[in-house]
Amino acid sequence: MAATLVTGISGSLARRVADRLVERGDTVVGVDYRPPPAALDKRIRFFQANYNKTRIEDVFRHCTFDRVLHLGRVGNLKESMGKRFDLNVVGSQKILNLCLAGGVKRLVVFSTFHIYGAHPANHIPISEEDPLHAGTDFPQIADAIQLDNMASRWVYQHRGIRTVVLRPTNVIGPAIQNAIANLLRQPRIPHLMGYNPMVQFIHEDDMAAAILAAADGEQVGIFNVAGDGVMPWRTALRLVRASTFPIPAAAVELYLSIFSRFPHYLVNFFRYPCVITDRRFREAFHWAPRIPMEDMLWSTVEEARKRQGFT
Template sequence: MTTPKRPHILVTGAAGALAQQVIDQLRDTCDLVAVDFREQVYLGDDIPSYCIDFNKRVFEDLFRRYQFDGVIHLGRIQSSQLTRMRRYNANVLGTQKLLDLSHKYGIKRVVVLSTYHVYGAVAYNPALIDESAPLKAAGLSADLVDSVELENLANIYLWRYPDLNITILRPCNIVGPGVRNTMSTLLASERAPVLAGFSPMMQFIHIDDMADAIVLAYKKPVRGVFNVAPQDWVAYQHALRLCGCKRIPIPSIPPVVPSLILRTLNMRRFPSYLMAFFKYPVVIDGRAFAREFDFKPRRPLQEIFRFYRNNKSPV
């Protein structure tokens, strides 16, 4: 009796905590190759790891050498990282190269990580945003253009090349141990800024649950775009209280004032577009993903906030 062939999967963004969680879940049943645009990471002798610019010719060598069955693309560079041009090259041109190679080498499964930020934060957002809502972020902030273009690109390939079986995931705020995004930094701080007079509803998903969602999505080849979020939400200022943060009210106008105060708090990597997300609610509807993939988060908000309350670090 022959042993079934283990699927060979390329995982991008390997330096991130989320990618490493996904790798840990898949390593016993799949042969994995890890790559990252920023740095090379050691993930064990059984997992080859590379630091590669997706736009370089050497990236194609990996597809020839390993004959991948699938790709899990978690390597989106956040707006707080790199310059705008380098971020565009990595997020948009790099993703295009990745999808072109996936089509060229007959990949049968692709999962792409996007973000709920693509919806944009505006006063007239619906109370619950589903996947059919327009992506307004690019018109609101130049810092989000590459995020919207990355997803538009993935959508084009989703319909042009159905054999790729592309699934695009738009998660809410990913938080928890090892997460280094702006929201996690705020929840972990002793003091955090709030816009005076504003406390929008927000959603949070634990990194463990997001890793579960990605693995579920990969294993069930359903094409399309899905929000990923729990069906509960909490006001931002209340979340800070539950995390033990001292709230620092700052005026929302004139626009230069928040950035000056944030610099005073040594938060140099605070993306300016996030100001709108601390003013207007962006609550996404994750029910379609939950139904299709039988997904239910295991980590409640109380556990998330307890972690940050017990693991404070100065900003």
């Protein structure tokens, strides 16, 4: 049986997906531009390769894939914009071309809901055909928008590869180390004075199940993935038992540059809502989230709160 390639394997979500595939007997190859994760399952063959360099080509020479789960979008803002562009745009283009040449049958691309942007005029909920507004507010997200556009075009340009583009909301969970999950683990979390927009979350287990459903399914297209969690930001802060304090909107840039590593360009998500609907995904792939909102948030921070001496 041909193998499944999982990109971004050093990240916890891709790892979780890969583990589930291996558990059910699939052959899995993992690739990442970062070093391999600790204690990676021995049944997963690992390659370290930048997606935009020739090493990635060699991965496709070593193995034949019938499925590629491209989960390795770099959302990590520690990487410079130039490097993110190389990995996310140039690298994804390369992976797509390798899929085409290698006769891959199924491609799942992990995009993000950030590309819709948090905008005062946003209607609720946002569906897949709504415009990608984010670029007008923060050009730093250009790489994510271009990756999504490229993959979306691929869906219809190359019908032989049955492509699914997923635009998930905030993914959180005990193993997730993205900007939002790390922010929730802080003991004191600021909010924007006078604003309390609706936010959504999806638990890593539900997200992994969604990716597997997309990988196993037949449908092609672009799909939001949201889960059930719609709540105001400060309700989320209460559920993670963080104390919170207001920052005037005018001072937020200053605050972030001094006290926080949280990406500036996501600030609008704490001011305006960006609530998405995943009705189409649920119908197409017979998937539904299982983790209740409260558990989703608490499980993300439980370890951190224990370390912080929170009982």
